[in-house]
Amino acid sequence: MTPATQPRAEARSWGQRLVILIPYLWLIAFFLVPFLIVFKISLSQYATAQPPYLPQLDITGGFETLREFVSELSFAGYARLVSDSLYLSSYGRSLAIALASTAMLLVLGFPIAYGMARAPRQWQGVLFMLIVLPFWTSFLIRVYAWMTILQRDGLLNQALLALGIVDTPPVWISTDIAIFIGIVYTYLPFMVLPIYATLERMDESLFEAAADLGCPRWKAFWLVTVPLALPGIIAGSLLCFIPIVGEFVIPDLLGGSGAMMIGQTLWLEFFGNRDWPAASAVAVVLLALLIVPLVLYQHVQARRLERGD
Amino acid sequence: MNGRGNRPDNSARTRGPFAPWTDPDALPLVRFEAVSKHFAGVTAVDALTLDIYPGEFFALLGPSGCGKTTLLRMLAGFQTPDAGRVLLDGTDITDVAAHRRPVNMMFQSYALFPHLTVAGNVAFGLKQDGLPKDEIAARMAEMLRLLRLEGLETRKPHQLSGGQRQRVALARALVKHPRVLLLDEPLAALDKKLRGETQFELMRLKERLGLTFVIVTHDQEEAMTVANRIGVMNHGRLIQVATPSEIYEQPNSRWVADFIGDVNLIEGRIVKADAAGTTIASASVGTLRTAAVADARPGDAVAVALRPEKIRIARDMPVGDVNRVEGEVWEIGYLGDFSIYKVRLGDAFVINTAAANVTRLIERPVGIGDRVWLTWAADAGVVLTQ
Numbered sequence: 184m185t186p187a188t189q190p191r192a193e194a195r196s197w198g199q200r201l202v203i204l205i206p207y208l209w210l211i212a213f214f215l216v217p218f219l220i221v222f223k224i225s226l227s228q229y230a231t232a233q234p235p236y237l238p239q240l241d242i243t244g245g246f247e248t249l250r251e252f253v254s255e256l257s258f259a260g261y262a263r264l265v266s267d268s269l270y271l272s273s274y275g276r277s278l279a280i281a282l283a284s285t286a287m288l289l290v291l292g293f294p295i296a297y298g299m300a301r302a303p304r305q306w307q308g309v310l311f312m313l314i315v316l317p318f319w320t321s322f323l324i325r326v327y328a329w330m331t332i333l334q335r336d337g338l339l340n341q342a343l344l345a346l347g348i349v350d351t352p353p354v355w356i357s358t359d360i361a362i363f364i365g366i367v368y369t370y371l372p373f374m375v376l377p378i379y380a381t382l383e384r385m386d387e388s389l390f391e392a393a394a395d396l397g398c399p400r401w402k403a404f405w406l407v408t409v410p411l412a413l414p415g416i417i418a419g420s421l422l423c424f425i426p427i428v429g430e431f432v433i434p435d436l437l438g439g440s441g442a443m444m445i446g447q448t449l450w451l452e453f454f455g456n457r458d459w460p461a462a463s464a465v466a467v468v469l470l471a472l473l474i475v476p477l478v479l480y481q482h483v484q485a486r487r488l489e490r491g492d
Numbered sequence: 493m494n495g496r497g498n499r500p501d502n503s504a505r506t507r508g509p510f511a512p513w514t515d516p517d518a519l520p521l522v523r524f525e526a527v528s529k530h531f532a533g534v535t536a537v538d539a540l541t542l543d544i545y546p547g548e549f550f551a552l553l554g555p556s557g558c559g560k561t562t563l564l565r566m567l568a569g570f571q572t573p574d575a576g577r578v579l580l581d582g583t584d585i586t587d588v589a590a591h592r593r594p595v596n597m598m599f600q601s602y603a604l605f606p607h608l609t610v611a612g613n614v615a616f617g618l619k620q621d622g623l624p625k626d627e628i629a630a631r632m633a634e635m636l637r638l639l640r641l642e643g644l645e646t647r648k649p650h651q652l653s654g655g656q657r658q659r660v661a662l663a664r665a666l667v668k669h670p671r672v673l674l675l676d677e678p679l680a681a682l683d684k685k686l687r688g689e690t691q692f693e694l695m696r697l698k699e700r701l702g703l704t705f706v707i708v709t710h711d712q713e714e715a716m717t718v719a720n721r722i723g724v725m726n727h728g729r730l731i732q733v734a735t736p737s738e739i740y741e742q743p744n745s746r747w748v749a750d751f752i753g754d755v756n757l758i759e760g761r762i763v764k765a766d767a768a769g770t771t772i773a774s775a776s777v778g779t780l781r782t783a784a785v786a787d788a789r790p791g792d793a794v795a796v797a798l799r800p801e802k803i804r805i806a807r808d809m810p811v812g813d814v815n816r817v818e819g820e821v822w823e824i825g826y827l828g829d830f831s832i833y834k835v836r837l838g839d840a841f842v843i844n845t846a847a848a849n850v851t852r853l854i855e856r857p858v859g860i861g862d863r864v865w866l867t868w869a870a871d872a873g874v875v876l877t878q
């Protein structure tokens with residue numbers, strides 16, 4: 184209660200300022216600066232040079248060279264994104280796959296999280312471990328494992344044949360189904376854990392109150408459980424949707440060679456065509472697309488913090 | 493604390509001859525028929541039988557863990573008895589799901605829906621019944637007015653004070669006009685002053701809405717204040733079911749006498765017991781005579797319960813040679829309206845007496861270390877055989 188124990192804003196020590204500064208410095212050094220570099224490259228022109236774009240920024244040359252540098256920047260890379268249907272269809276395909284697989288993840292992940300939250304206390308730790316356990320193996324190895332499972336004479340087809348479910352082995356690998364299987368498998372924990380976190384601290388007496396007021400259990404699920412789990416559902420969905428849009432490894436290894444997701448297009452521009460400006464433009468637009476759900480996510484989180492729950 | 497707070501407040505219940513439990517033709521609204529409930533080795537409720545009548549304010553009182561909440565939850569439908577039946581209006585509801593029972597509960601934690609506004613919470617139960625919109629609005633408005641919650645309709649529970657939350661929880665349960673309103677320690681989270689006001693508000697609401705209330709509490713003062721009858725519980729059993737004044741004036745056992753308010757329990761043996769009264773010989777205070785008729789024979793070991801406020805304290809030796817004892821004032825507790833005198837008899841036995849401070853503190857005639865005489869009337873003591 185004494186004023187001395189309540190530090191005022193202007194009385195912050197250097198130590199306190201440093202602590203606040205560190206995350207900002209980190210973000211500036213490892214996120215903002217790289218982004219500005221990518222943004223600058225996206226405004227450059229392709230060139231058979233080292234590095235493969237022009238103009239180069241020479242800050243030692245004074246004001247005149249700087250003006251020349253700026254005048255050589257162009258939006259040609261961005262114009263190509265619109266004019267060449269390859270890019271638009273890649274973006275579209277990425278968004279469609281991300282949307283569809285997020286929906287699948289939600290349908291699959293919610294019951295898992297619900298089951299975990301309602302399991303006896305002493306089991307919850309084990310279930311939690313089981314969900315997290317796959318992370319202890321390399322992601323790449325797990326995708327390769329799926330390749331062998333899904334290939335023509337892989338485990339899946341062997342099992343289907345042995346059980347007599349099919350006569351001729353269906354093709355899994357190099358199809359969109361394989362992509363969905365890989366994505367849903369990989370991202371499931373990101374959907375389950377945030378939902379579990381909201382369900383797990385839900386007060387059991389709320390359901391009793393709902394029942395007491397004449398609401399049967401199934402209805403209470405929609406009227407109480409889902410609204411209260413909404414922050415977890417939104418967090419889980421965005422946590423899945425955002426990286427799936429940019430996913431490269433799964434469609435590249437499990438998917439076919441036809442239509443590409445935007446991550447594959449980007450990879451091709453960068454390593455195949457060595458067109459750094461085009462690749463950078465693709466990356467910048469991708470980021471711009473994902474800013475919307477990111478800001479949405481921040482907004483939801485901030486609102487929850489404000490409410491203090 | 494105890495000595496003065498527990499005095500039954502008769503104004504609350506001498507309203508008239510409301511005593512359906514004395515009428516052999518009265519039909520109970522709620523009947524627990526030999527219900528038992530066990531949890532992993534613990535017997536929470538033990539073959540308990542109880543009738544609660546329409547219009548009653550019934551309090552289940554007992555120490556923590558004695559099974560009060562479990563009993564209430566069996567009536568609400570959240571727990572199924574292992575044995576026995578629960579009847580409502582003569583109908584067996586033992587296996588009826590909670591959401592189909594015409595009873596409502598106010599939860600100890602209030603259990604307000606955090607994502608709904610005050611209006612949303614209060615209307616929740618009415619919507620489940622599929623009532624028309626205008627009726628929902630009318631009943632909600634009436635209930636919000638009754639509980640002084642107008643103007644808070646659009647607030648969320650986290651934007652309310654503790655007292656407001658408590659009233660929303662009450663409104664949410666009452667708006668459904670339940671056959672029985674169940675209250676599980678409804679006032680435990682409120683501060684003392686608000687608790688006292690709310691107790692009277694609960695009584696007014698019950699009368700006004702003509703409902704039946706069953707309240708669970710471990711606070712005997714609260715039970716005494718609000719209830720028409722109290723069921724004193726221990727270890728899953730009902731020890732005594734009676735009106736507050738009966739429980740206080742005529743406890744049926746040492747345990748109840750000791751649990752309700754302050755009491756001096758004087759152990760002794762029956763000398764004479766007949767229709768005129770009972771004479772008891774005790775080692776600590778000599779011969780006691782009470783007008784109470786005891787179901788005991790000479791030689792039986794009994795206890796006489798004497799409430800502190802029924803014992804008079806004086807400096808001068810009284811006339812007569814029963815119901816009096818001499819001692820030394822050992823401690824005085826000043827409680828404002830009352831003072832508690834702890835009087836030592838011989839080496840160890842201490843008797844508590846309470847006296848109203850009708851004179852000012854500085855004029856108090858008895859001080860620590862004074863030799864005093866304690867006396868009590870023949871109708872003051874209650875003979876307890878159990």
Ligand SMILES: Nc1ncnc2c1ncn2[C@@H]1O[C@H](COP(=O)(O)OP(=O)(O)O)[C@@H](O)[C@H]1O
Binds near residue numbers: 535555557558559
């Ligand atoms: N769901 C439960 N699981 C296990 N034991 C329980 C459960 N509910 C109550 N009990 C036990 O039953 C006894 C009575 O509990 P309760 O009815 O809550 O008592 P009270 O409300 O009188 O404090 C206690 O010993 C308590 O530990």
Ligand SMILES: [Mg+2]
Binds near residue numbers: 560561708
């Ligand atoms: Mg309880």
